Amino acid sequence: MKYFKKILQFAIPYKKYAILNIICNIFYAVFSTLSFVALIPVIQVLFDKTKQVTDKPVWEGLGSIKNYVSEYFNFYITQQVRQDEISALLFICGIVVVLFLLKNLFGYLAAFFITFLRNGVLRDVRDAMYDKMLALPISYFSEKRKGDTISRITADVNEVQTSFLSILELIVREPLTIIFTIIAMLVMSAKLTLFVFIFLPISGFIISLIGKQLKKQSHRAQEENGYFLSVVEETLTSLKIIKGFNAEGKMQRKFRESTNRLKNILNKLINRQNLASPASEFLGIFVIVIILWFGGNMVLVEETLDPETFIAFLGLAYNILTPAKQISKASYSVKKGNAAAERIMNVLETPSSLTDASNAIEKQDFEKDISVENISFKYEEEKVLKNFSLKVQKGQTVALVGQSGSGKSTIANLITRFYDVNEGSIKVDGNDIRQITKKSLRNLMGLVTQDSILFNDTIRNNVALGKDDASEEEIIDALKIANAWEFVKELPKQLETNIGDAGNKLSGGQKQRLSIARAVLKNPPIMILDEATSALDTESEKLVQKALENMMKNRTSIVIAHRLSTIQNADKIVVMQRGEIVEKGKHQELLDKKGTYQKLVAMQSFD
Numbered sequence: 001m002k003y004f005k006k007i008l009q010f011a012i013p014y015k016k017y018a019i020l021n022i023i024c025n026i027f028y029a030v031f032s033t034l035s036f037v038a039l040i041p042v043i044q045v046l047f048d049k050t051k052q053v054t055d056k057p058v059w060e061g062l063g064s065i066k067n068y069v070s071e072y073f074n075f076y077i078t079q080q081v082r083q084d085e086i087s088a089l090l091f092i093c094g095i096v097v098v099l100f101l102l103k104n105l106f107g108y109l110a111a112f113f114i115t116f117l118r119n120g121v122l123r124d125v126r127d128a129m130y131d132k133m134l135a136l137p138i139s140y141f142s143e144k145r146k147g148d149t150i151s152r153i154t155a156d157v158n159e160v161q162t163s164f165l166s167i168l169e170l171i172v173r174e175p176l177t178i179i180f181t182i183i184a185m186l187v188m189s190a191k192l193t194l195f196v197f198i199f200l201p202i203s204g205f206i207i208s209l210i211g212k213q214l215k216k217q218s219h220r221a222q223e224e225n226g227y228f229l230s231v232v233e234e235t236l237t238s239l240k241i242i243k244g245f246n247a248e249g250k251m252q253r254k255f256r257e258s259t260n261r262l263k264n265i266l267n268k269l270i271n272r273q274n275l276a277s278p279a280s281e282f283l284g285i286f287v288i289v290i291i292l293w294f295g296g297n298m299v300l301v302e303e304t305l306d307p308e309t310f311i312a313f314l315g316l317a318y319n320i321l322t323p324a325k326q327i328s329k330a331s332y333s334v335k336k337g338n339a340a341a342e343r344i345m346n347v348l349e350t351p352s353s354l355t356d357a358s359n360a361i362e363k364q365d366f367e368k369d370i371s372v373e374n375i376s377f378k379y380e381e382e383k384v385l386k387n388f389s390l391k392v393q394k395g396q397t398v399a400l401v402g403q404s405g406s407g408k409s410t411i412a413n414l415i416t417r418f419y420d421v422n423e424g425s426i427k428v429d430g431n432d433i434r435q436i437t438k439k440s441l442r443n444l445m446g447l448v449t450q451d452s453i454l455f456n457d458t459i460r461n462n463v464a465l466g467k468d469d470a471s472e473e474e475i476i477d478a479l480k481i482a483n484a485w486e487f488v489k490e491l492p493k494q495l496e497t498n499i500g501d502a503g504n505k506l507s508g509g510q511k512q513r514l515s516i517a518r519a520v521l522k523n524p525p526i527m528i529l530d531e532a533t534s535a536l537d538t539e540s541e542k543l544v545q546k547a548l549e550n551m552m553k554n555r556t557s558i559v560i561a562h563r564l565s566t567i568q569n570a571d572k573i574v575v576m577q578r579g580e581i582v583e584k585g586k587h588q589e590l591l592d593k594k595g596t597y598q599k600l601v602a603m604q605s606f607d
Contacts, residue, residue, distance in 0.1 A: 028106040390574060
């Protein structure tokens with residue numbers, strides 16, 4: 001219950017609905033009990049004339065309230081019977097109808113109010129999960145399956161929401177129904193009620209044995225659900241490769257193995273849960289039979305109990321069965337909800353390794369330089385960068401080149417603070433970026449990656465991602481600088497054109513030019529271009545390269561280059577190898593050295 005209690009914190013803003021639910025449940029429990037208690041005077045008056053009361057009872061204080069209420073009710077019914085038995089019968093039936101109506105009315109109102117709490121908590125937990133996903137560093141998700149994260153924000157949150165109704169019934173309505181019923185039973189016959197209590201703990205113990213492993217099974221089901229969602233996500237993302245390599249059969253086997261495991265886990269889980277209802281009902285009927293034998297003995301042999309009281313007592317005893325069954329079901333549901341809550345809280349309570357310092361500054365402008373000072377960094381065990389230093393003056397274009405795995409893209413990840421350095425520091429205008437708020441640091445930077453990351457939305461909304469208040473004129477100007485307006489203006493809906501999932505309605509060059517337009521519109525003083533042209537054909541590369549040149553005018557740029565033809569005009573070229581700098585200089589200087597750079601150039605032909 002530890003994790004479920006933490007989730008219950010989300011219910012605090014909706015406590016008024018919880019209070020109204022509790023009030024309605026109290027009335028539900030009261031009228032549920034009264035509907036059976038009302039049978040006693042009915043049976044006494046209609047079927048046993050000797051119990052008719054002809055003299056109006058006299059109030060003798062609180063000590064005799066039970067007898068006073070019973071006698072007064074009997075007196076009233078006796079008067080009705082003397083006038084007209086049919087009218088008396090209608091009156092009694094009316095009382096029963098009203099009691100059941102009130103019981104069900106308050107039952108509905110209790111469910112009505114709890115709906116606002118449940119759905120409010122559902123929304124707030126989802127919002128908190130999504131906010132946490134955005135706050136966690138990229139490194140967290142590189143170790144997790146996307147499908148598992150999706151499962152936690154969908155299936156697990158739904159499970160917790162469903163469990164909320166169960167927990168409130170467990171705490172309020174059903175226990176109150178049982179308590180009020182037991183009080184009425186004790187008033188009728190303390191001896192018979194105590195006899196019933198001998199058997200109830202035994203029943204409860206047997207039911208608890210059934211649900212002992214429910215949380216464990218539920219946890220396994222939720223983990224498997226996350227795995228199979230990951231397979232679905234990977235399939236949709238990689239459909240071209242799967243089909244191109246005729247790997248449909250392999251992926252089908254992988255998916256079927258997961259769904260088969262999930263089926264087996266759910267079979268065990270649901271069958272164990274389904275066992276709760278018949279087991280509790282059978283045990284309840286067993287208790288009723290015991291009551292019949294023991295109570296029947298009190299009526300027929302000992303004559304210490306009235307038949308009509310015994311009949312009402314049986315009704316009350318059976319009235320305990322339904323809430324008892326609901327409590328057993330709710331306890332299982334709570335165990336499932338707790339397992340889901342544990343998975344949710346594991347995400348919400350994950351500390352972020354990338355947080356703003358308590359005294360972090362808001363940096364508004366870029367004035368002098370970016371200084372990378374003796375940094376070392378590793379993703380896992382092996383160092384990707386070793387004692388790396390670099391200074392980029394304002395207005396300079398600095399290119400990082402080298403073979404794959406030399407650490408070029410890692411520099412971009414560290415400057416934008418997607419990761420923190422293990423050793424050394426990165427400074428902007430002399431301020432360590434760990435002492436600058438992440439938001440203000442990233443406001444100074446524009447990012448264009450090798451993979452054009454676009455959203456299933458319109459061109460307008462994709463380009464204006466970093467500037468919500470951008471005018472149409474500003475968006476068109478950005479598209480022109482990025483050499484993208486020429487194709488956008490030919491589209492039927494122009495800026496309102498939806499580009500599809502990940503922009504798949506566009507070509508690679510068109511997608512990349514939209515990414516550049518997005519960075520241009522943001523208009524940051526620093527540009528980071530991470531192999532922005534490496535995935536393009538020659539014609540698209542020329543268009544994109546021209547767009548990049550337009551964008552880099554009057555800006556500080558760090559260019560990670562795969563195609564060396566794109567960085568010949570850079571102010572400084574840094575040649576990297578295994579996380580270290582091996583050469584530095586301008587294009588011609590490095591060619592004249594006939595070193596590593598010259599070898600890289602020789603491997604590529606210039607257009």
